[in-house]
Amino acid sequence: MLTKRLSRERVAPGWGAHSTIGAAVRAAAEGTVVSVHPGDYKESLVLDRNVTVVAEKGPGTVRITASHGSAVTVHGGQVVLRDLTIASAAPSDAAILIRGGTPALHGCEITGRVEVTGDAVATLRDCDVHGAGGAAISLTGTSRTVLENCTVRSTGGDGVTADDEARVECTGTLIEDAGHRGAHLAGAARGRFTRCEVRGTGAAAVHAEGRSALVLRDCRLYDTGAQGLRLSGTAGRRAPAADGRERPRDAASAEEPDTSRSHAILLGRCEIFRTAGAGVLAEDEAAAVLDACHVHDTRQAGILVSGTGDLELDAVRVVDVADSGLAVTGGATVRVRRGVIARTAANGLYAAGEADIALSDHEFHDTTYTAVHLAGGARAALTECRIRDTPEYAVRVCERAEATLEETRIQDVGMTGVLVEGGDAVLRGCRVSRAQTALDLRTTHRPFVADCEIGDIAEIGIQVGPGGGAVIEGTRIERTGSTGVFLDTGSVVRIDGCTMTDVNGTGLYAGAGSRPRVRDLTVDRPARNGVFVAEKAAGLFEDCRISGAGYPAIYVEAEAVPLLRRCFVSGGDHDLVVCDGAEPVIEDCGSDGVRDAVLPQGGGATTSARTATAVRRSAKGGGSGTAIENEPAKVPEERLAELRAELDRLVGLDGVKHDVIGLTKLMRMVKVRQEAGLPPPPLSRHLVFAGNPGTGKTTVARLYGGFLHALGLLERGHLVEAGRSDLVGEYVGHTAPKTQAVFRRALGGVLFIDEAYSLVPHGQSNDFGQEVISTLVKLMEDHRDEVVVIVAGYPGEMRRLLASNAGLGSRFTRTLTFEDYDSAELVRIVRYHADQHEYECPKETVEALHRFFEELPRGEQFGNGRTARQVFQLMTERHALRISDDLTAEDPGDLTNLLPEDLPSVQAV
Numbered sequence: 001m002l003t004k005r006l007s008r009e010r011v012a013p014g015w016g017a018h019s020t021i022g023a024a025v026r027a028a029a030e031g032t033v034v035s036v037h038p039g040d041y042k043e044s045l046v047l048d049r050n051v052t053v054v055a056e057k058g059p060g061t062v063r064i065t066a067s068h069g070s071a072v073t074v075h076g077g078q079v080v081l082r083d084l085t086i087a088s089a090a091p092s093d094a095a096i097l098i099r100g101g102t103p104a105l106h107g108c109e110i111t112g113r114v115e116v117t118g119d120a121v122a123t124l125r126d127c128d129v130h131g132a133g134g135a136a137i138s139l140t141g142t143s144r145t146v147l148e149n150c151t152v153r154s155t156g157g158d159g160v161t162a163d164d165e166a167r168v169e170c171t172g173t174l175i176e177d178a179g180h181r182g183a184h185l186a187g188a189a190r191g192r193f194t195r196c197e198v199r200g201t202g203a204a205a206v207h208a209e210g211r212s213a214l215v216l217r218d219c220r221l222y223d224t225g226a227q228g229l230r231l232s233g234t235a236g237r238r239a240p241a242a243d244g245r246e247r248p249r250d251a252a253s254a255e256e257p258d259t260s261r262s263h264a265i266l267l268g269r270c271e272i273f274r275t276a277g278a279g280v281l282a283e284d285e286a287a288a289v290l291d292a293c294h295v296h297d298t299r300q301a302g303i304l305v306s307g308t309g310d311l312e313l314d315a316v317r318v319v320d321v322a323d324s325g326l327a328v329t330g331g332a333t334v335r336v337r338r339g340v341i342a343r344t345a346a347n348g349l350y351a352a353g354e355a356d357i358a359l360s361d362h363e364f365h366d367t368t369y370t371a372v373h374l375a376g377g378a379r380a381a382l383t384e385c386r387i388r389d390t391p392e393y394a395v396r397v398c399e400r401a402e403a404t405l406e407e408t409r410i411q412d413v414g415m416t417g418v419l420v421e422g423g424d425a426v427l428r429g430c431r432v433s434r435a436q437t438a439l440d441l442r443t444t445h446r447p448f449v450a451d452c453e454i455g456d457i458a459e460i461g462i463q464v465g466p467g468g469g470a471v472i473e474g475t476r477i478e479r480t481g482s483t484g485v486f487l488d489t490g491s492v493v494r495i496d497g498c499t500m501t502d503v504n505g506t507g508l509y510a511g512a513g514s515r516p517r518v519r520d521l522t523v524d525r526p527a528r529n530g531v532f533v534a535e536k537a538a539g540l541f542e543d544c545r546i547s548g549a550g551y552p553a554i555y556v557e558a559e560a561v562p563l564l565r566r567c568f569v570s571g572g573d574h575d576l577v578v579c580d581g582a583e584p585v586i587e588d589c590g591s592d593g594v595r596d597a598v599l600p601q602g603g604g605a606t607t608s609a610r611t612a613t614a615v616r617r618s619a620k621g622g623g624s625g626t627a628i629e630n631e632p633a634k635v636p637e638e639r640l641a642e643l644r645a646e647l648d649r650l651v652g653l654d655g656v657k658h659d660v661i662g663l664t665k666l667m668r669m670v671k672v673r674q675e676a677g678l679p680p681p682p683l684s685r686h687l688v689f690a691g692n693p694g695t696g697k698t699t700v701a702r703l704y705g706g707f708l709h710a711l712g713l714l715e716r717g718h719l720v721e722a723g724r725s726d727l728v729g730e731y732v733g734h735t736a737p738k739t740q741a742v743f744r745r746a747l748g749g750v751l752f753i754d755e756a757y758s759l760v761p762h763g764q765s766n767d768f769g770q771e772v773i774s775t776l777v778k779l780m781e782d783h784r785d786e787v788v789v790i791v792a793g794y795p796g797e798m799r800r801l802l803a804s805n806a807g808l809g810s811r812f813t814r815t816l817t818f819e820d821y822d823s824a825e826l827v828r829i830v831r832y833h834a835d836q837h838e839y840e841c842p843k844e845t846v847e848a849l850h851r852f853f854e855e856l857p858r859g860e861q862f863g864n865g866r867t868a869r870q871v872f873q874l875m876t877e878r879h880a881l882r883i884s885d886d887l888t889a890e891d892p893g894d895l896t897n898l899l900p901e902d903l904p905s906v907q908a909v
Contacts, residue, residue: 007028007029007031007032007033008032008033008034008035009024009025009027009028009032009033009034009035010024010034010035010037010056011023011024011034011035011036011037011041012036012037012056013037013039017037020041020043021034021036021041021043021045021053021064022043022044022045022046024036025045025047025051025053028049028051030049030050030051031050031051032051032052033051033052033054034051034052034053034054035054035056036053036054036055036056036062036084037056037057037062038055038056038057038061038062039061039062039063040063040065041062041063041064041065042064042065042066042067043064043066043067043071044066044067044068044069044070044071044072044073045064045071045072045073046073046075047072047073047074047075047077047079047101047103048074048075048076048077048100048101049076049077049079050077050078050079051077051079051080052079052080052081052082053079053080053081053082053084054080054081054082054083054084055082055083055084058083059083059085059107059109060083060085060109061083062083062084062085063084063085063086063087064084064085064086064087065087065088065089066087066088066089066093066095067089068089069089069093069094069097070088070093070094070095070096070097070115071086071087071088071089071095071096071112072086072095072096072097073096073097073098073099074096074097074098074099074100074101074103074120075099075100075101076100076101077101077102077103078101078102078103078104079101079102079103079104080103080104080105080106081103081104081105081106081108082105082106082107082108083106083107083108084105084108084109085108085109085110085111086108086109086110086111086112087110087111087112087131088111088112088113090133091112091131091132091133091156092133092134093112093113094112094113094114094115094138095110095111095112095113095114095132096110096112096113096114096115097115097117098114098115098116098117098120098122098143099117099118099120100118100119100120101120101121102120102121102122102123103120103122103123104122104123104124104125105122105123105124105125105127106125106126106127107125107126107127108124108127108128109127109128109130110127110128110129110130111130111131112131112132113132113133113134113135113136113137113138114129114136114137114138115137115138115139115140116137116138116139116140116143116145116166117139117140117141117143118141118142118143119141119142119143120141120143120144121143121144121145122143122144122145122146123145123146123148124145124146124147124148124150125148125149125150126148126149126150127147127150127151128150128151128153129150129151129152129153129155130151130152130153130154130155131154131155132155132156132157133155133156133157134155134156134157134158135155135157135158135159135160135161135184136152136153136155136157136158136159136160136178137152137159137160137161137168138161139160139161139162139163139166139167139168139189140162140163140164140166141164141165141166142164142165142166143166143167144166144167144168144169145162145166145167145168145169146168146169146170146171147160147168147169147170147171147173148170148171148172148173149171149172149173150170150172150173150174151173151174151175151176152173152174152175152176152178153174153175153176153177153178154176154177155177155178155179156179156180157178157179157180158178158180158181158182158183158184159175159176159178159181159182159183159198159201160175160182160183160184160191161181161183161184161185161186162184162185162186162189162190162191162212163185163186163187163189164187164188164189165187165188165189165190166187166189166190167189167190167191168185168189168190168191168192169191169192169193169194170183170191170192170193170194170196171193171194171195171196172194172195172196173193173196173197174196174197174199175196175197175198175199175201176197176198176199176200176201177199177200177201178200178201178202179202180201180202180203181201181202181203181204181205181206181207182198182199182201182204182205182206182221182224183198183205183206183207184206184207184208184209185207185208185209185210185212185213185214185235186209186210186212187210187211187212188210188211188212188213189210189212189213190212190213190214191208191212191213191214191215192214192215192217193206193214193215193216193217193219194215194216194217194218194219195217195218195219196216196219196220197219197220197221197222198219198220198221198222198224199220199221199222199223199224200223200224201223201224201225201226202225202226203224203225203226203227204224204226204227204228204229204230204277204281205221205222205224205227205228205229205272205275206221206228206229206230207227207229207230207231207232208229208230208231208232208235208236208265208286209230209231209232209233209235209286210233210234210235211233211234211235211237212233212235212236213235213236213264213265214235214236214264214265214266214288215265215266215267215268216229216266216267216268216270217266217267217268217269217270218268218269218270219267219270219271220270220271220272220273221270221271221272221273221275222271222272222273222274222275223274223275224274224275224276224277225276225277226275226276226277227275227277227278227279227280227281228272228273228275228277228278228279228280228295228298229267229272229279229280229281230280230281230283231265231280231281231282231283231286231287231288231309232281232283232284232286233284233285233286234284234285234286235265235286235287235288236264236265236286236287236288236310237264237285237286237287237310264287265286265287265288265289266288266289266290266291267288267289267290267291267293268291268292268293269291269292269293270290270293270294271293271294271295271296272293272294272295272296272298273294273295273296273297273298274297274298275297275298275299275300276299276300277298277299277300278298278300278301278302278303278304278323278327279295279296279298279301279302279303279318279321280295280302280303280304280311281304281305281306282303282304282305282306282309282310282311282332283304283305283306283307283309284306284307284308284309285307285308285309285310286307286309286310287309287310287311288310288311288312289311289312289313289314290303290311290312290313290314290316291314291315291316292314292315292316293313293316293317294316294317294319295316295317295318295319295321296317296318296319296320296321297320297321298321298322298323299322299323300321300322300323301321301323301324301325301326301327301350302318302319302321302323302324302325302326302341302344303316303318303325303326303327304327304328304329305326305327305328305329305332305334305355306328306329306330306332307330307331307332308330308331308332308333309330309332309333310332310333310334311332311333311334311335312334312335312336312337313326313334313335313336313337313339314336314337314338314339315337315338315339316336316339316340317339317340317341317342318339318340318341318342318344319340319341319342319343319344320342320343320344321343321344321345322345323344323345323346324344324346324347324348324349324350324369325341325342325344325347325348325349325364325367326341326348326349326350327347327349327350327351328349328350328351328352328355328357328378329351329352329353329355330353330354330355331353331354331355331356332353332355332356333355333356333357334355334356334357334358335357335358336357336358336359336360336362337359337360337361337362338360338361338362339362339363340362340363340364340365341362341363341364341367341371342363342364342365342366342367343365343366343367344366344367344368344369345368346367346368346369347367347369347370347371347372347373348364348367348370348371348372348387348390349364349371349372349373349380350373350375351372351373351374351375351376351378351380351401352374352375352376352378353376353377353378354376354377354378354379355376355378355379355380356378356379356380357378357379357380357381358380358381358383359380359381359382359383359385360382360383360384360385361383361384361385362382362385362386363385363386363387363388364385364386364387364388364390364394365386365387365388365389365390366389366390367389367390367392368391369390369392370390370392370393370394370395370396371387371390371392371393371394371395372387372394372395372396372403373393373396373398374395374396374397374398374401374402374403374423375398375399375401376399376400376401377399377400377401378401378402379401379402379403379404380401380402380403380404381403381404381405381406381737382395382403382404382405382406382408383405383406383407383408384406384407384408385405385408385409386408386409386410387408387409387410387411387413388409388410388411388412388413389412390412390413390414391414391415392413392414392415393413393415393416393417393418393419394410394413394416394417394418394432394435395410395417395418395419395425396416396418396419396421397418397419397420397421397422397423397424397425397443398421398422398423399422399423400422400423401422401423401424402423402424402425402737402741403418403420403423403424403425403426404425404426404427404428404737405418405425405426405427405428405430406426406427406428406429406430407428407429407430408427408430408431409430409431409432410430410431410432410433410435410438411431411432411433411434411435412433412434412435413432413434413435413436414435414436415435415436415437416435416436416437416438416439416440417432417435417437417438417439418432418438418439418440419440419442420439420440420441420442420443420445420447421440421442421443421465422442422443423443423445424443424445424446424447424741424744424745425441425447425448426447426448426449426737426740426741427439427447427448427449427450427452428448428450428451428452429450429451429452430452430453431452431453431454431455432452432453432454432455432457433453433454433455433456433457434456434457435457435458436457436458436459437457437458437459437460437461437463438454438457438460438461438462438477438480439454439461439462439463440460440463440465441462441463441464441465441468441470442464442465442466442468443465443468443469444467444468444469445469445741445744445745446469446470446471446744446745446747447469447470447471447744448470448471448473448740448741448744449462449470449471449472449473449475450471450472450473450474450475451473451474451475452474452475452476453475453476454475454476454477454478454480455476455477455478455479456478456479457477457479457480457481458480458481459480459481459482459483460480460482460483460484460485460486461477461480461483461484461485461500461503462475462477462484462485462486463483463485463486463488464485464486464487464488464491464493465488465491466488466489466490466491466511467488467489467490467491468488468491468492468493469491469492469493469747469748470491470493470494471493471494471496471744471747472485472493472494472495472496472498473495473496473497473498474496474497474498475498475499476498476499476500476501477498477499477500477501477503478499478500478501478502478503479501479502479503479504480503480504480505481504481505482503482504482505483503483505483506483507483508483509484500484503484505484506484507484508484523484526485498485500485507485508485509486509486511487508487509487510487511487514487516488511488514489511489512489513489514490511490512490513490514491511491514491515491516492514492515492516492715492716492748493514493516493517494516494517494518494747494786495508495516495517495518495519495521496518496519496520497519497520497521498520498521498522499521499522499523499524500521500522500523500524500526501524501525502524502525502526503523503526503527504527505526505527505528506526506528506529506530506531506532506551507521507523507526507529507530507531507546507549508521508523508530508531508532509529509532509534510531510532510533510534510537510539510562511534511537512534512535512536512537513536513537514534514537514538514539515537515538515539515715516537516539516540516541517539517540517715518531518539518540518541518542518544519540519542519543519544520542520543520544521541521543521544521545522544522545522546523544523545523546523547523549523553524546524547524548525547525548525549526546526548526549526550526551527550527551528549528550528551529549529551529552529553529554529555530544530546530549530553530554530569531544531546531553531554531555532555532557533554533555533556533557533560533562533582533584534557534560535557535558535559535560536559536560537557537560537561537562538560538561538562538563539562539563540562540563540565541554541562541563541564541565541567542563542564542565542566542567543565543566543567544564544566544567544568545567545568545569545570546567546568546569546570546572547569547570547571547572548570548571548572549569549571549572550572551574552572552573552574552575552576552577553569553572553574553575553576553591553594554567554569554575554576554577555576555577556576556577556578556579556582556584557579557582558579558580558581558582559581559582559583560579560582560583560584561582561583561584561585562584562585563584563585563587564584564585564586564587564589565586565587565588565589566587566588566589567589568589568590568591568592569590569591569592569594569599570591570592570593570594571593571594572594572595573594573595573596574594574595574596574597574598575591575594575597575598575599576589576591576598576599577598586599639706639710640664640707640710640711643703643706643707643710644661646703647660647661647700647703650696650699650700651696651821651825651828651829651832651865652696652819652821652822652825652828653695653696653700653818653819655816655817655819656696656700656816656817656818659814659816660700660703660704660707660816663704663707663814664707664711667685667707667708667711667713668711670713671711671712671713684811684812684813684814685708685713685788686780686788686789686790686811686812686814687704687788687790687791687812687814687815687816688790688791688792688798688802688812688814688815688816689701689790689791689792689793689815689816689818690792690793690794690795690798690815690816690817690818691792691794691795691817691818691819691820692794692818692820692862692864693864693866694862694864694865694866694867694868695818695819695820695821695864695865696818696865697752697754697792697818698719698721698752698754698792700816700818701719701750701752701790701792702719702750704750704788704790705717705718705719705749705750705788708750708788709749714748714749714750714786714787714788715747715748715749715786716748716749717748717749717750718746718748718749718750719749719750719752720742720745720746720749720750720751720752721752721754722742722751722752722753722754723753723754723755723758724755724758724759726738726742727739727742727753727759727772728759728771728772729771735771735772735775736771736775739771739772739775739776739779740775740779743775743776743779743783743787746787746789747783747786747787748786748787749787749788750787750788750789750790751787751788751789751790752790752792753789753790753791753792754792754793755792755793756791756792756793756798756801757793757794757797757798757800757801758793759772759773759801760773760800760801760804770804770805773804773805773808774805774807776789776808777805777807777808777811780811781811789811791812795817798815820858820862820864821864821865821868823850823853823854824850826849826853826864826865826867826868826871827846827849827850827853829865829868829869829872830849830868830871830872830875831846833868833869833872834872834898837876838896839876839879839896839897839898840896840897840898841898842897842898842899844899844900845897845898845899845900845902845903847900848900848903849871849903852871852903852906853868855906856906857906871903871904874904875898875902875903875904876898876902878901878902878903878904879898879899879902882899882901882902883895
């Protein structure tokens with residue numbers, strides 16, 4: 001068998017060898033090995049064929065210094081350079097310029113820049129690159145470069161930079177002492193770094209921007225002059241495929257990325273520490289996944305996400321940082337799973353702007369400030385999380401922010417477990433222990449608390465602030481230093497199926513003017529009262545059980561008018577104390593084993609189903625006398641008359657007015673039957689308002705709520721307006737909580753959904769709007785006596801909406817049709833606004849207005865009443881321009897009279 005031997009050329013002084021490397025290369029055939037004798041060679045090599053150049057005596061023995069330009073330029077071929085020392089002529093020049101071919105460098109020391117461009121494919125193994133004036137390794141075009149076990153150091157600019165569509169794959173490589181960034185990816189470049197270290201950089205250790213993609217596995221980024229990892233532009237965002245669907249961009253080389261990941265930037269098992277800036281900064285529209293990473297000892301936030309950035313954190317630890325562990329601002333989105341944020345010098349999580357955060361199985365502990373602080377319009381959902389050892393709040397919700405906590409445990413908190421001041425919150429299945437106050441709800445929204453456990457609290461279990469609201473269901477409160485549930489002045493709260501045990505104060509305190517609705521409440525062994533109803537408070541207390549109270553079980557202050565129904569007291573000295581001037585209504589209540597009882601013993605009924613009994617007892621005298629009154633509830637006729645007058649003042653809408661008054665009479669009859677103990681007839685209070693924009697639908701909805709409140713059929717009668725954006729979420733699992741939050745705000749009043757047909761867009765059966773409808777149908781059933789829902793929009797579209805869901809259609813059986821305004825009615829609207837603003841419309845102006853509206857097109861842009869208001873505004877502007885040159889006119893009518901010439905052109909409206 002014949003063995004083919006490679007031809008060899010030798011570079012050395014003396015006979016039989018080439019005196020220069022360039023001469024040997026030029027003489028070499030394809031595949032030749034050029035062996036170079038030790039020495040310094042000042043020349044510029046140009047390589048364009050398959051050739052190997054090797055130092056004959058090993059590393060450090062052959063030095064090639066460029067005579068001009070680059071020391072080595074590769075245009076093509078399978079070039080191999082081994083154990084050479086290569087230097088550029090000047091720090092600004094490239095030591096090695098690779099424009100094509102598939103060159104491989106082994107064990108080389110390179111002083112100056114390595115530049116790879118075009119479609120070249122380059123490999124550097126065990127190489128040392130240093131001393132470049134700018135970037136040490138610069139990659140452009142569609143080139144591909146592999147660095148294995150290399151060192152890139154002491155460069156004036158970036159260590160490794162890739163732009164255009166270049167790809168770089170680094171394994172076991174050290175990048176250190178870069179004047180700017182360690183690694184920089186821009187354009188559509190792609191990089192993969194495995195078991196690499198980047199340290200001692202003047203700016204970020206790694207910066208990916210543009211549309212670049214990046215994977216870092218088992219890497220360490222530390223001792224940086226700015227961030228450890230910086231992501232900007234649209235780096236990491238999903239790229240559209242040829243079929244129009246989104247998929248992750250390939251993160252490096254020819255491999256397909258992990259398609260289970262949603263982004264094309266991935267950090268796995270990386271460590272980021274001792275950074276002058278944030279450990280990780282994701283800004284603009286950048287997106288990334290961090291998996292099992294460790295971020296610590298940063299001088300700013302551990303992880304900062306801004307703009308509309310998008311980050312997924314899985315099993316990430318952020319500890320010992322000099323600011324917040326995770327800060328999210330702007331419209332950024334962050335998903336966090338199975339991680340830890342601890343020992344932060346500020347907050348654990350700080351979120352503001354319109355940030356959207358979801359955390360599951362995550363732990364916060366030992367934060368200097370609040371563990372989770374939400375401000376602006378931020379939204380955060382915590383599922384199965386743990387928060388402990390914070391000197392301030394575990395969760396603080398401010399301004400318009402929203403928090404959802406499910407199965408989350410909070411303990412060892414210096415102040416309040418969850419503080420809601422201005423925003424909204426939902427807590428399900430949570431446990432709060434060892435805090436000053438467990439929950440402090442100071443908001444006009446209605447936070448929802450369900451199936452929670454609260455225990456070992458220094459002061460109050462749940463506090464609802466002045467004028468606030470809340471819905472509390474199935475919650476257990478035990479061992480509090482003060483009140484179990486404290487309802488401040490004027491609050492409106494619904495409590496259902498809750499238990500309080502061993503509270504070292506009053507079980508439930510209903511403050512002055514509050515109106516709670518309490519059902520199925522158990523208060524066991526309170527140190528003071530079981531239920532305390534303060535002056536002028538009202539509300540319903542139904543099926544409540546109080547045992548072993550240290551003070552009177554139920555205490556009613558002066559001018560309070562609560563309804564106590566089927567309440568039972570056992571043990572203690574007093575079951576009920578009623579102050580002079582109070583008028584509680586007692587139905588079917590009793591007590592047992594009470595030393596000084598007022599209520600019938602043994603729980604026997606005190607009244608029939610049709611009669612309310614008022615029991616008064618002086619808190620001062622302690623006597624046993626009672627006064628019984630049979631007094632029907634009073635309907636505030638004055639308020640009904642005011643609402644009727646306001647309805648009558650509306651222009652047009654005769655059919656709507658007739659329907660509203662008819663509904664009011666029907667509801668009044670329902671109220672009278674209820675008071676007489678008779679069952680109400682089957683009736684749906686929910687309505688469809690069908691009509692074009694500007695026909696007064698919102699105004700009538702507000703009046704309808706007022707009528708029902710005046711009749712005592714709605715607790716508050718307020719109006720909550722909502723559109724598609726208020727109800728529909730941005731991702732799976734987001735819609736139902738958004739819808740529930742809006743619905744809670746409407747409890748006791750009217751939920752008005754304008755353009756409701758937008759919840760079921762044409763041809764989009766999988767739209768999140770369908771989830772809104774399903775959620776609404778269930779909520780309307782669960783709270784059928786506590787809220788009225790009105791859906792509004794174009795007549796034809798509303799029919800399509802009701803046909804989209806059988807459950808929805810069955811709950812809206814009555815439609816009020818709002819006709820467009822005719823010209824005379826539009827003139828009346830203009831005159832109404834003129835009167836409100838002290839303008840006059842003479843006869844000729846009225847006639848001109850009528851002609852104007854007759855000529856005005858009634859197309860899609862026509863806004864009915866809104867158009868009339870717009871016309872009035874334009875008239876006042878033209879009037880101001882007309883008289884502005886003569887403001888000293890003696891005739892006061894000049895300041896108030898709107899003339900025909902003040903009318904705008906039809907085209908201007």
